[in-house]
Amino acid sequence: MNRPRLHTAESLAEVESRPAARSVNSATIASELRREIIDGVYAYRDRLPPERLLAERFGAARGTVRAALARLEETKLLTREPGRGAFVRYRGHAEQDDIAELTSPLELIDVRIAVEPDMARLAVRHANAQDLRRMSDALERVEDCNGDAEVFSRGDEAFHMCLAECTRNPLMLWLYRHINEVRHRTQWNIRKDKILTPQAIEGYNRQHRDLYNAIVARDAEAATQILNDHLKQARADLLGVHP
Amino acid sequence: MNRPRLHTAESLAEVESRPAARSVNSATIASELRREIIDGVYAYRDRLPPERLLAERFGAARGTVRAALARLEETKLLTREPGRGAFVRYRGHAEQDDIAELTSPLELIDVRIAVEPDMARLAVRHANAQDLRRMSDALERVEDCNGDAEVFSRGDEAFHMCLAECTRNPLMLWLYRHINEVRHRTQWNIRKDKILTPQAIEGYNRQHRDLYNAIVARDAEAATQILNDHLKQARADLLGVHP
DNA sequence: AATCAATGGACCATTTATGGACCATATGAC
DNA sequence: GTCATATGGTCCATAAATGGTCCATTGATT
Secondary structure (H helix, E strand, O other), X not given: OOOOOOOOOHHHHHHOOOOOOOOOOHHHHHHHHHHHHHOOOOOOOOEOOOHHHHHHHHOOOXXXXXXXXXXXXXXXXXXXXXXXXXXXXOOOOOOOOOHHHHOOHHHHHHHHHHHHHHHHHHHHHHOOHHHXXXXXXXXXXXXXXXXXXXXXXXXXXXXXXXXXXXXXXXXXXXXXXXXXXXXXXXXXXXXXXXXOOHHHHHHHHHHHHHHHHHHHOOOHHHHHHHHHHHHHHHHHHHHHOOO | OOOOOOOOOOOOOOOOOOOOOOOOOHHHHHHHHHHHHHOOOOOOOOEOOOHHHHHHHHOXXXXXXXXXXXXXXXXXXXXXXXXXXXXXOOOOOOOOOOHHHHOOHHHHHHHHHHHHHXXXXXXXXXXXXXXXXXXXHHHHHHHOOOOOHHHHHHHHHHHHHHHHHHOOOHHHHHHHHHHHXXXXXXXXXXXHHHHOOHHHHHHHHHHHHHHHHHHHOOOHHHHHHHHHHHHHHHHHHHHHOOO
């Protein structure tokens, strides 16, 4: 039946909900909304109430609210999209929110570049025979993906997870589990098909094999270098797909 | 969470025109369901209520709920199976073991050596003026420890935390918060007095100052190198106290 | 008097939500 | 096995919501 047609006669009842004294100017509205955004009243990617509702709430005209929103948009706290609404762009406290939702693919790869090369060094130092066997298994599985982006992606995750296990460092393993979780759950995986062409997969697999050999040979410098190249390449592929 | 509308005295005027006084949009529905999944309202492998029921609960059309569910499925929190329902795919991290208890100081420093040097590189790339100011403040505080190991230790934690914030990378920040938490809570802190002699503290502070200057100068290579030396020294000091 | 912000109203283009209907599959009762 | 029911998957035409824009008017400050 009839849906939200809110702003009808209730405006009369809302006389008290706001001070609504003459402090109705765009600046105060902007600062109040800014505070609410930073305080997390509206979380990252949440939609703010429609301009018409905000106008009612602040006892101001819609144009005034629009001026306030424009300020917040300039400050990068908001983005506004015609027909859709105003959305929070400010990424507040990662502690309470879903970290996978807050992390962009570029930020993810930057973290991986920071962690994994030296993780390979630790892996060389601490991997035992059983670790190497598991790594070899993972390597074969990811090489058997036949160019399927989805299968490769899962196998790749498992392979890198193996590397983390090779370090035999519980904290490192804990950290990488979470990195991998973010990687697995990041919504931008949509681009995978564009990035993971059969040729790209072949290249990645070659690097995987090289990395495995370096670890078996206990060549820490080579392993670090290979993984660094591997991730830098992934970063370049990520950037190259859009602009 | 974000219920801007307050349902106060609307009862009289609102005979029937509003089944649900919320701004119904697929994004908020998705956000609410995601929160419930992560909070464990629906556990791993649980089935969510049927779409038609959810639609009723949220006062939205089924299509709107479906849009929200589609989003959750993209981020791998759900799987939907025709004829059966929508099932939670997210495994809440059991967090059974306290990672701080499982980590030795050597393992901790190994992880820090892996993470922090490249973290400094990201900091150089992304720090803004406000970040640098905060870092400068932290630097002064840690330099004012007067050789007190405990005070230095806390200030040092804050300084390195500042560095993590300089990266402006939410995932990196999230990870380093946990590294720092482990560092703070690890019980092996007993050796601190043996390691953190006034002379050692002085040396560390010199490196801190150098690191800060390198970041201000946007010299990524120097910053990386300094932090690497800094942590390698800490590692050596840690090992040197025992053998 | 001039200026400037705010107001209130109207209209536009875009996007989303709605309310059906029908289908295919899965599950359980018989 | 058969059937009824429940569930997700799909499609469609319509309605509603939303930000973007313009404009004449008002009120306060300068």
